[in-house]
Amino acid sequence: MTSSSTRHRITSTLPFLLFSLLLLYLIHSSKLLIYPPQITTKITCQHPNLTTTSNPRKTTYDTELKHIAFCIAASSKLWNSRKEYIKLWWRPGSTRGAIWLDKKVKIKQNETITLPDFHISQQTSRFPYTNRQGHRSAIRISRIVSEALKLGLDDIRWFVMGDDDTVFVVENVVRVLNKYNHNQFYYIGSSSESHFQNIYFSYSMAYGGGGFAISYPLAKELAKMQDRCIKRYPGLYGSDDRMQACMTELNVPLTKELGFHQNDVYGNLLGLLSAHPVTPLVSLHHFDVIDPIFPEKNRVESVKHLLESSKFDSASLIQQSICYDVKREWSILVSWGFAVQIMRGIMSPRELEMPSRTFLNWYKVLDYTAYAFNTRPVARHPCQKPFVFYLNSTRYDESRRGIIGIYSVHREQHPRCRWKTESPEKIHTVVVLKREDPDRWLRAPRKDCCRVLPSTKEKEGIVYLWVGHCGEDEVIEV
Structure with missing residues (x-):
């Protein structure tokens, strides 16, 4: 112890x-x-692309043009003029689908080859319609996809809805839909350019004039319940808001793709198209209420001229590029396949990428808050009014292995300018060089870069530009 x-x-x-x-x-x-x-403990890392037996995650779904059924809503009253728009983009033997009319129309024999098949919509008198501002044809049009499903077309993955004055760039329709799994429920489209329209109807609605796409399994589910759904909404105005109401009941939201264009505007589309979002141009609408997009041509000719460029590089159609002629202090805005604008002075890319207000709102309101996107004034200073060069021609050059676009000046009056900088008024032609870039939308979204090329023809009034994929460390700065 x-x-x-x-x-x-x-x-x-x-x-x-x-x-x-x-x-x-x-x-x-x-x-x-x-x-x-x-x-x-020794850990060995193996590259999945070299050692794994499973496939990497798919980014595309092998959708082709043959997998798409176009559903075109047409009116017999407007058929004679509207059919010309359909002829511009429809490709017999390649595109699939049909036109849906309220009643029979006269069809010329040679038009049966250049146009889709025709169908008359089913009667809709059993459905209530209470909207005083609209027309009950909206019910007929809202059921076109369901009626197209009953045609039993084989190997269809998508139904693409549009009006008879909707123009599609079909290659870009395929590009956009190829991003999505057609076995899932998809409702794809875009909203209006008008802030007021979107408030009145919905920012969650795909506008039918701009077109929208519905996957096949979703179309099947829609067909099962659509008639019951339509009866629940007698007070709605149009077909597209009825469609969106039914999609809401199916718990399917809108997947937005900004390349679908409702074009709820009036006037000149130069500002809108020159500042296109960094996404494929899928559709354009409302050609009857806007100015011809090429001033020296009518509406149909203008659309045809634009689509000619898409044959050379549809993925790049209307894509924006910005560059500067530092020596002459010019800002240059390229909308490939459409127009080139040259302005005196150095304007920032942040400002140039915004649409200039060359157009009016759907309600014809001179209010910059009326749009669902940012806009800028046409010119903050008289000296900066753009000199516009519209597409004249496009061709492929074998020697350069690239595309050459020729843009010609649109002559119009310019205000007096007191700046000492060189004026673009001496330039009459802009030549734009580029290469086709069909895989541009498989990469992260990015605008093409633009460079002013040295040339001995500047004194002759010709400017050369290069537009293409940006190199390493390439930025827009002066």
Whole structure:
């Protein structure tokens, strides 16, 4: 047995020992945090593309034009003029689908080859319609996809809806839909350019004039319940808001693709098309209420002229590029396949990428807050009114192994300018060189870069530009 004095010494030193042990533990723990122990276990890393037997995640779904059925809503009253738009983009033998009319129309014998098949929509008198501002044909049009499903077309993955004055860039329709799994429920389209329209109807609605796409399995589900759904919404205005109401009941939201264009505007589309979003141009609409997009041509000729460029590089159609002629202090805005604009002075890319207000809102309101996107004035200074060069011709050059676009000046009066910088008024032609880039949308979205090329023909009034994929460390700066 220990003596009482010994027990006293042990108990008196015990707190000191415990404190020392605790201090040593804390010091050791802090070292572990600062200097983690080395792991001696050997770990081998293998590149998945070289060693794995499973396929990498698919980014496309092998959708082709043959997998798409176009459903075109047409009116017998407007048929004689609207059919000319359909002829521009429809490709006999390649495109599939049909036109749906309210009643029979006269069709010339040679038109049966250049146009889709025709169908008369089913009667909709059993459905109530109470909207005083609209027309009950909206019910007929809203059922076109369901009626197209009953045609039993084989190997269809998507139904694409559009009006008789909707023009599609079919290659870009394929590009956009190829991003999505057609076996899933998809409702794809875009909203209006008009902020007021979107408030009145819905920002969650795909506007029918701009066109929208519905995957095959979703179309099947829609067909099962659509008639019941339509009866629940007699007060809605159009076909597209009825469609969106039924999609809401199916719990399917809108997947937005900004390349579908309702074009709820009036006037000149130069500002809108020259600042196209970085996405494929899928469709354009409302050609009867906008100015011809090429001033010296009528509406149908203008659309045909634009689509000629798509034959050379449909993926790049109307894509925006910005560059500068530093020597002459010019800002240059390229909308490939459409127009080139040259402005005196250096304007920032942030400003140039915004659409200039060359157009009016759908309600003809001169109010910059009336749009669903940012806009800028046409010219902040009289000297900066753009000199516009519209596409004249496009061709492929074998020697350069690239595309040559010729853009000719649009002659119009410019205000007097007191700036001492050189005026673009002496330029009559802009030549844009580029190469086809069909895989551009398989990469991350990015605008093409633009460069002013040195030329001996500047004194003759010709400017040469190069437009193409940006190189390493290439930025827009002056």
